[in-house]
Amino acid sequence: MRSAIAAALLLTTSLFAQSTIPNNPGKKPKIAIRNVTIVPVTSPAIAKGNIVFENGIITAVGPNITIPNDAAVIDGTGLFVYPGMIDSGTNIGLVEIDSVPGTVDTAELGDINPNARAAVAINPHSEVVPVTRVNGVTNAITIPEGGIISGQSALIQLSGWTPPEMVLKPSVAMHIRFPRLRGFPLAGVPQDEEAEKEAKKGYTRAIDQLRNTMRDAQAYAKALSARNSDKNVQRFDRDPILEALVPVVEGRTPVVLHANQARDIKAALQFADEFKLKAILSGANDVARVIDEVKKRNVPVILGPILALPQREDDAYDVLFTNAKTLYDNQIPFAFQTSDAHNARNLPYHAAASAAYGLPKEEALKAVTIYPAQIWGVADRLGSIETGKSATLILTDGDPLEIRTNVKRVYIGGEEISMDSRHTLLYEKFRQRQ
Amino acid sequence: MKKILFALALTMTLHAQERVTLIRNATLLTITNGTIENGSVLIRNGKIAAVGKDIAAPAGANVIDATGKYVTPGIIDTHSHTAVEGSVNEISLPNTGMVRIGDAIDTTDISVYRQLAGGTTMALVLHGSANAIGGQSQILKWKWGRPLGEWFIPDAPRTIKFALGENPKSANFRPPAGQERQYPATRMGVEEVIRKSFNDARDYLAAWDEYNARVKRKETAIPPRRDLLMETMADILNGRIDVHAHSYRSDEIVMLLNLADEQGFKVRELQHVLEGYKVAKEIARHGAAAGTFIDWWGYKAEAYDAIPYNIALMTRNNVVVSVNSDSDELARHLNLDAAKAMKYGALTEEEALKLCTLNPAKQLRLDHRLGSIETGKDADLVIWSGHPFSTYTRAETTMIEGTVYFDRAQDLLRREELRKEKEQRLKKEEDDANAAKKEKKDA
């Protein structure tokens, strides 16, 4: 029996989660792409320009750039260069096959797990990584799920041999699934009175638990800071849960509040006020209903998945498509997420759906490039094509938000990425079968 | 009360369109006859009466100017669970072929309207995949707001759902506490359930043959028990019910095709068929069609080898392929999933367009009246704001048999009406509640 389990485990590891796609051996050569249309995102497009990058950093961009003699030159005639796209909410690296528990590391047990960190559990050799990046999605926020305080997300690049090589920002945000009374998608009031009583009790308990934890964390932070500045303050036992929340209650680490229903969004915002949190909203399906509350606080909103169903029968069929325009009209910062792993590659089409329903196209592009870079605090490195930024670029034959566009080449941190994935390899293999 | 009447009237005007409609100045993606720029479609009594460049509007015709817009046939989804009241699975037995989705249609499911808003006009509504042989499925046109009887297509074939792999063997779910796990638990058992069901059906038919022979000989005979399940199985053997089989792995696909050959029935359409690309030749040889997702993968073990190139490889092996949804959400933009087949495996635009129009019509044996813009076919049409393969495109108007069931401009107008009605009704309830509270207090 035991050997059978061992065998099954072996089989699992060999079958699952073992991308055979070669990683680039860490070279960051000098590369120039010439005669290409450059879409820097933060400035107007440059027709027939050149880009040079070296050691992972863009060294020159523009219409009249001299190409160094020692650079490998890529001819970009008829093609376009865009910054790599950033998915602001995924489980990439934490899940290989949803229904096989051994390959799933998304949710810890219990409700309060601020000390759970995605950064330590990302599988760099997940098949999901190459599948995603070959469609131009080069970076992602990868998020723990479940419970109330789910844990800390990491900002990763979709390339690297080890988790540290992939992780650009290990504790980019704390994630709170804000307690909700009515479930998601929105469920009606339970028919059964007892069930309704239970639901209300459970909701109150969850809110209490969250607020008590935060209050404890505030006290802990105070004690910690006292002890740190004065060794005469009495020593106390360390608590990893509360300790993980210290940067949150001190307003240093942003908190992503996942909430979709109007009443939950409102409650989440009040919670953020109460604890003076650096808040980011996520999901926010009902954001248009509480737009004033959001605007008042200028809280950034991570929208998505956009290609999803409205949660109420009476909601307009296009409510999720038009949310981005509503935020844009109200000058609230926003970015898109897929909330997916396997199809995070479809991030650009979530953005495009918003553009089909009123968001300017260039805004849709920004919301998968520079806006997320700003929200996640990495606009100095990512999100646009500018000298001094990371050479995280995609070479395409058109608008990357269009399905019919093909991504020709991908560079992450200056490295050229293989365009192979599990999908292309299986395709090539079975094309041979006649 | 007046409000309701108004809302009803609004719906009525939408449905009581002129019986002659001309759509003109559109880019027609006819599917079978290429693209017609500045084209017109004349619709008479729900049928396409003429298609071409210069069609004059008959007197009294309702003219829709579609300048700058594209027209395609309505999108057909061959894998839907929309509009089912109660569970889509009769989960209790390994073979539940006696149950019929058609008995449990809910015409108020808002997903129907949302799909119209994405250009989908018709669906094969399938039983779930909890059993090796599931229930009988139902082909429906999404005639939102009309009585159920009008949703059925008179000459549509009867269909049934089969299911292979993880779901019928209950790999990913367990019965509630106190219930025994149900046979089968392996792909071997799934095959056996199907084989035994057909063996039983043959015995059943034989018993009736014996009975009829005795009656013919004027002997007294007690008729065998009529059994709804066995009648279903017999109808499959007699070719009166089409099999749509949920499948993932290539081995189970080959298993079913061989079993079908052995038992003497045809698999009309393999559903999901995510590893179809591995055995495309075998599928083509059997003559089965394939309805699949373009890019879903990795959600369970049997979906780990799913690749978006599946459609291209099967198409190149002469399998009739459709993209379908299995999802109320995906069913709102199957045009975009079809577009992905150009990206993954380089289907031509025409081949890709067929994936959500003519090919599903063929799979449902309804291509004589659906799936392309041709004279004589049903006027199930979608007017798009741009090319339906552009991610920036919206469905603007969706019609079935010449009647508009979705129109974006109308929808935007109606939102305000419905919002007001809701507000008034909620206010009435609040007033009533306050009055009752006051009365109670006074008493």
Place this chain on the structure above:
Amino acid sequence: MILRRSVAIVLLFLAAPLLFADAPGVYAITGGTVHPVSGPDIPNGTVVIRNGLIESVGSGVSIPSDATVIDVKGAHIYPGLIDAQTFLGFTTPKRGDKSAEPTPDALAVRNAKISDDDASAGRNLGVTTVLTAPTSGIFNGQSAIINLGSGPIESRVIKSPASTQIAFNTRPTWTYPDSLMGVMSYIRQELMDAQQHQAARSLYERSPAGLRRPADDAQLEALQPALTRQLPVVFVADSASMIRRAQTLAKEFNLKLIIAGARQAYQMPDELKGVPLLVSVKWDTAPTDKEDREDQPLRVIRDRQLQPTTPSVLAKAGVEFALVSSPGKAGDYFGGIRKAIENGLTAEQALRATTLAPARIFGIERQLGSLERGKIANVIVSDKPIFEKASKVTRVFIDGREMHLPAEEKKAAATAAAPIDGTWALTVRAPQGNVSMSVTLKASDGKLAGTFSGDRGSGEIRGGSIDGTAFEFTISANAQNEAEATDWLFKGTLAESNMTGTVSTTLGTFEFSGSKSE
């Protein structure tokens, strides 16, 4: 023979005087407005009752010398009301309890367990007759129409069986049928089996030689009167789609269809011509929370506001209907009827729908449903027109016997609850973090009883006591990561809606605080 056995038993009370050894006597109810239902109202009329039957009704009726005269001047006299779809005497079995599911041959009259409380709940309102059947299964057996008088149930039967009862209930997951479509197939197969059973039996009885003997089957036998239209089939169907499903099945098997529930019949009066309806007056209600109401679809809100128009819509369309309480209880009956009246039904139509209409639907109109000579003396007196809000039924006669109505005694005010009684949200400040639990307490004679549930499991409290504001109790708390439980002793002080104190555990003593939940 089979058929004869299942013909409805109609007990004629005239023929059974011995059941009434304590003779019901002779009454003349005088001075009130008589509402015979079968004819125009009679101001200042008289109803004479003798030996359980109505002897005479009118304005100039001479009062027999042996009659006890009951003067109800200013009041209203009606036939007793008939609630033609109830589950009186049946409880809803626990989900998953298959043994409790009724079968097609189950006779309600044998299985109903009607307490006097059950009966008086209806009686106090003026309901003197009910149809009852269980509701939890698919084939819910055969209903009975009974009077709510006294005496053994057999003596009170008006008609049994009165109908075959079918409902579209699913069985628990993993038991066929566990889906609506499965229920449809199940009903079809069962009725087909009943047809086949009958065919096989009659063939065999005609010439058994050379034929295999069909098995005996009481359930299939019990369905024969439904298949031959001798017994109506009541389908419980509320929504328009369910009503149409019932109609589909009734058509397929040529059943004599009655629909019970039918709250969405307002949507489809034209489709219901010729189908008697037992319209439930348990109208859907709005959630109490405003945001919950706003989150509901307009379709649902509109429906719950239009449901109560069903009776008036049906009345206008000329569809025969009765107003019934199921799936509500007797206590909700009049409120529901009044709501129908507010929505366009006239009081006369409402009265008819609770008297003569149900009697006609079930073919008992020669015995019940109106005040007419020779009918069963189910008579009620109301101080005001019966469905008016403040009306009170003052006298009820069933089978000619006056029923005792509860006196107008005010229920003794509930003894004031002790301040600790209620549910408390407690937080224990343990070193690993806060532990939350909810504790429900009740004080009685210095003792504390109650339950707890929360982070460390749930159960009853033990050893509880209270003295003034000081209290203590013990719980068996689950360890955080293990199955074993350890005792936690709570000692605390009560201050209005707060409590504080300490918890002693094997790991040490911690503080706790709590507040009272609403």
